Amino acid sequence: MATAAHDLTSNPSAPLIADDGVPLKQKLARTTRRQRIRAFMLTVPLLAFLVITFVFPIGKMLVRSVNNPTVANVLPNFATAIQSWDETSSDYPDEAVFEAFVTDMQAARKVREIGKTVANVGVRVNYEIPGTGSLFKSASRKLAKVEEGPYKEVVLDLHKKWNNPLLWQTLKRVSNENTATFYVAALDRTYDIDGNVVAKKEELQIYVNIFWRTLWLSALITGICLVLAYPVSYLLSVLPLKTSNLLMIMVLLPFWTSLLVRTTAWIAILQSNGIINNILVWANVIGDDSRPQMIYNQTGTIIAMVHILLPFMVLPLFSVMKTIPPSYMRAARSMGGSWAYSFRRIYLPQTLPGVAAGTLLVFILAIGYYITPALVGGQDGLLISNLIAFHVRSSGNWSLAAALGTLLLVVILVLYWLYNKFIGVDNLKFG
Amino acid sequence: MSEKSAAETVSSNSAGDPLVRFVNVQKSYDGEVLVVKDLNLDVERGEFLTMLGPSGSGKTTCLMMLAGFEPATHGEIFLDNQPINNVAPHKRGIGMVFQNYALFPHMSVAENLAFPLEVRSMNSTDRKKRIDRALSMVQLDGFGHRRPAQLSGGQQQRVAVARALVFDPDLVLMDEPLGALDKNLREQMQYEIKHIHEQLGVTVVYVTHDQSEALTMSNRIAVFNDGVVQQLAPPADLYERPENAFVAQFIGENNRLQGVVEEINGDYCTVRVGDGTVIKALVVNIKSKGEQCTLSLRPERVYINPQAGGVENIVQAKVQELIYLGDHIRARMMVCGNDEFIVKVPNSADKSALQEGVEAPIGWLAADCRALAS
Numbered sequence: 003m004a005t006a007a008h009d010l011t012s013n014p015s016a017p018l019i020a021d022d023g024v025p026l027k028q029k030l031a032r033t034t035r036r037q038r039i040r041a042f043m044l045t046v047p048l049l050a051f052l053v054i055t056f057v058f059p060i061g062k063m064l065v066r067s068v069n070n071p072t073v074a075n076v077l078p079n080f081a082t083a084i085q086s087w088d089e090t091s092s093d094y095p096d097e098a099v100f101e102a103f104v105t106d107m108q109a110a111r112k113v114r115e116i117g118k119t120v121a122n123v124g125v126r127v128n129y130e131i132p133g134t135g136s137l138f139k140s141a142s143r144k145l146a147k148v149e150e151g152p153y154k155e156v157v158l159d160l161h162k163k164w165n166n167p168l169l170w171q172t173l174k175r176v177s178n179e180n181t182a183t184f185y186v187a188a189l190d191r192t193y194d195i196d197g198n199v200v201a202k203k204e205e206l207q208i209y210v211n212i213f214w215r216t217l218w219l220s221a222l223i224t225g226i227c228l229v230l231a232y233p234v235s236y237l238l239s240v241l242p243l244k245t246s247n248l249l250m251i252m253v254l255l256p257f258w259t260s261l262l263v264r265t266t267a268w269i270a271i272l273q274s275n276g277i278i279n280n281i282l283v284w285a286n287v288i289g290d291d292s293r294p295q296m297i298y299n300q301t302g303t304i305i306a307m308v309h310i311l312l313p314f315m316v317l318p319l320f321s322v323m324k325t326i327p328p329s330y331m332r333a334a335r336s337m338g339g340s341w342a343y344s345f346r347r348i349y350l351p352q353t354l355p356g357v358a359a360g361t362l363l364v365f366i367l368a369i370g371y372y373i374t375p376a377l378v379g380g381q382d383g384l385l386i387s388n389l390i391a392f393h394v395r396s397s398g399n400w401s402l403a404a405a406l407g408t409l410l411l412v413v414i415l416v417l418y419w420l421y422n423k424f425i426g427v428d429n430l431k432f433g
Numbered sequence: 434m435s436e437k438s439a440a441e442t443v444s445s446n447s448a449g450d451p452l453v454r455f456v457n458v459q460k461s462y463d464g465e466v467l468v469v470k471d472l473n474l475d476v477e478r479g480e481f482l483t484m485l486g487p488s489g490s491g492k493t494t495c496l497m498m499l500a501g502f503e504p505a506t507h508g509e510i511f512l513d514n515q516p517i518n519n520v521a522p523h524k525r526g527i528g529m530v531f532q533n534y535a536l537f538p539h540m541s542v543a544e545n546l547a548f549p550l551e552v553r554s555m556n557s558t559d560r561k562k563r564i565d566r567a568l569s570m571v572q573l574d575g576f577g578h579r580r581p582a583q584l585s586g587g588q589q590q591r592v593a594v595a596r597a598l599v600f601d602p603d604l605v606l607m608d609e610p611l612g613a614l615d616k617n618l619r620e621q622m623q624y625e626i627k628h629i630h631e632q633l634g635v636t637v638v639y640v641t642h643d644q645s646e647a648l649t650m651s652n653r654i655a656v657f658n659d660g661v662v663q664q665l666a667p668p669a670d671l672y673e674r675p676e677n678a679f680v681a682q683f684i685g686e687n688n689r690l691q692g693v694v695e696e697i698n699g700d701y702c703t704v705r706v707g708d709g710t711v712i713k714a715l716v717v718n719i720k721s722k723g724e725q726c727t728l729s730l731r732p733e734r735v736y737i738n739p740q741a742g743g744v745e746n747i748v749q750a751k752v753q754e755l756i757y758l759g760d761h762i763r764a765r766m767m768v769c770g771n772d773e774f775i776v777k778v779p780n781s782a783d784k785s786a787l788q789e790g791v792e793a794p795i796g797w798l799a800a801d802c803r804a805l806a807s
């Protein structure tokens with residue numbers, strides 16, 4: 003392209019003008035437009051796939067974590083009426099609200115649609131106040147025959163649990179379909195009688211502990227992977243191709259074995275009557291009655307996950323180390339640096355992009371890992387994703403699962419942000 | 434950097450002793466092939482010695498053994514009269530310039546140069562002084578804060594040289610340091626390295642497979658082939674008086690004629706070549722009559738239409754091909770049955786005699802024609 007060369011010399015800061023007077027930038031943009039459109043078209047299938055399978059479900063999850071319309075669906079009039087109750091001035095709502103409650107309950111008796119029955123309301127309230135699940139079914143039965151008021155007495159006399167301002171405050175809160183209650187629950191908090199968010203009773207707190215455990219175990223697993231992978235990757239990078247290929251295959255073997263086969267192998271090796279314990283007993287290292295438990299607990303989770311995630315550490319490290327010619331270390335040594343000093347000053351800093359990429363990869367994979375801890379983790383080896391899975395598959399509390407999932411996502415994003423701030427994503431090198 | 438001259442270094446305490454001695458050194462990587470076969474080589478103090486040879490001839494291997502990165506399979510290497518086979522590389526105090534420069538990419542130029550000084554726990558003011566001096570020696574004043582990636586190839590090369598010299602080693606090894614540069618820059622750097630060598634009086638062992646580089650820079654050249662030093666001599670000797678057919682062929686351009694020795698007469702002999710012509714030549718390393726030998730003759734020592742009596746050898750030649758090269762013309766001729774015979778003809782006014790297909794007498798001195806055992 004004919005760029006007016008004199009512009010360069012006369013005023014370097016002015017935009018370059020092509021011969022026909024169009025700014026060079028514009029002209030370049032015009033000529034590369036087709037290329038850019040082509041490039042975009044190439045990404046369209048993947049983009050569509052990601053939107054459908056990734057962005058859309060995550061959006062849905064975010065919505066579900068703050069939106070639960072069960073009560074509003076089943077008891078619509080009551081849900082609207084109770085909003086006008088000011089719980090700070092009276093212990094119970096007024097008669098009109100109770101009337102709406104009774105008529106809505108009677109109407110809801112006829113509904114058979116899954117997710118919109120009285121039982122669903124019971125489940126929803128039970129999330130907030132454990133032990134109230136059956137209350138609504140029996141109330142529904144008893145209220146079927148009530149034809150006239152005063153409804154307030156009738157309802158409050160149904161069961162002594164109805165006679166509790168906290169239940170009605172909770173009902174008001176869950177009637178609102180947009181709610182923060184699932185985040186409150188996910189952080190081991192609850193509402194007290196005054197509507198304040200307070201910590202749950204000690205024995206009911208689980209999620210925060212498991213969040214911490216997940217972070218800590220992931221960090222530990224990442225650390226172990228790094229320590230194990232670094233020397234092996236170094237060896238791989240300096241060995242002649244033939245030998246290093248063989249070694250690489252051995253490192254990648256976990257990739258190629260089915261998860262169940264691997265897990266069964268771990269069970270056979272690690273259980274109390276497993277190979278390791280038997281050998282230790284046979285060699286008199288430990289007594290027959292003091293076999294350590296190495297599986298169905300944290301130890302099992304750590305061992306199995308390190309095994310599975312190790313390749314994700316080796317590959318980025320290896321690919322970075324492969325590009326570092328041996329002449330750097332040689333130069334350092336010829337100038338008088340001992341091996342250890344040269345390694346620390348010259349080799350190690352050059353491998354940091356690989357270390358950064360490997361640790362990020364392994365940590366993020368570990369923090370969301372589900373299947374291995376579920377199989378070999380026992381009770382204290384469970385991670386947060388196991389609880390999310392539990393709420394999706396067993397308890398049916400999808401909103402809580404979504405809230406936990408969102409928190410996990412936020413934690414990962416924050417960590418990623420910190421990582422980017424201190425290491426810089428541009429410095430990562432995955433392979 | 435202490436600016437000792439070459440002469441001073443030689444006359445220091447261990448006067449006359451070579452700085453480096455290879456004694457019967459052998460090297461094999463795989464236990465099957467000897468890459469270096471029985472190397473005996475002395476490097477004098479203050480000398481610029483070049484190892485020259487074709488690819489795979491074992492030059493780098495020798496350098497690596499000297500630097501301590503490869504163990505010698507057999508034999509002993511002495512540095513300053515001390516055997517160093519069991520001395521770790523970082524204790525040898527040898528500066529090194531690598532072909533790819535090996536500048537530490539995560540450090541600035543100044544930090545690169547500071548590395549050997551930090552290792553020697555030099556304080557920071559001395560360090561700075563040294564670094565500045567080394568940078569100005571390679572004409573890179575003010576480049577200290579740059580990263581190697583921000584330098585051109587030639588500048589990186591200079592930094593590598595400065596880094597190898599900044600800690601004042603007695604010996605500097607350079608393994609094809611100019612291999613990655615273009616021709617002009619390479620010639621300029623040859624001059625600069627040579628100049629620095631003369632200025633500092635440091636001993637340099639230099640590896641290259643570019644013969645003109647070796648000829649212009651070195652005090653002595655060791656021609657390697659197949660793990661053996663074929664000849665160790667100053668550049669002029671190597672060119673003028675090659676001792677065997679490999680050296681004659683490898684250094685400079687060379688015409689070869691195969692023949693049988695007819696008669697040996699003191700320094701001269703007569704040789705009957707392929708087509709029966711008898712040629713008088715200088716005896717180099719032939720021993721007896723009847724021996725097969727190679728006659729070696731530089732193209733620029735051949736005269737066209739020589740005056741009778743002016744040269745000992747005159748033969749008829751047929752011009753096969755002319756290549757115009759500006760300052761001279763290369764003529765490929767058929768001489769004594771060899772049609773790869775090259776003659777360099779100066780591009781003077783009278784070159785009309787040369788035309789493709791024309792026959793002309795050519796001749797050369799017996800002293801220029803070397804009879805080598807083949």
Ligand SMILES: Nc1ncnc2c1ncn2[C@@H]1O[C@H](COP(=O)(O)OP(=O)(O)OP(=O)(O)O)[C@@H](O)[C@H]1O
Pocket residue numbers: 462463468486487488489490491492493494495642
């Ligand atoms: N690390 C090694 N392992 C096995 N063989 C090697 C190794 N390094 C070099 N060799 C072999 O040793 C021989 C000499 O190699 P060397 O590198 O010394 O040659 P060179 O003269 O430096 O060649 P070039 O001019 O191409 O650099 C070659 O045949 C090479 O294949």
Ligand SMILES: [Mg+2]
Pocket residue numbers: 492493494608
């Ligand atoms: Mg080499």
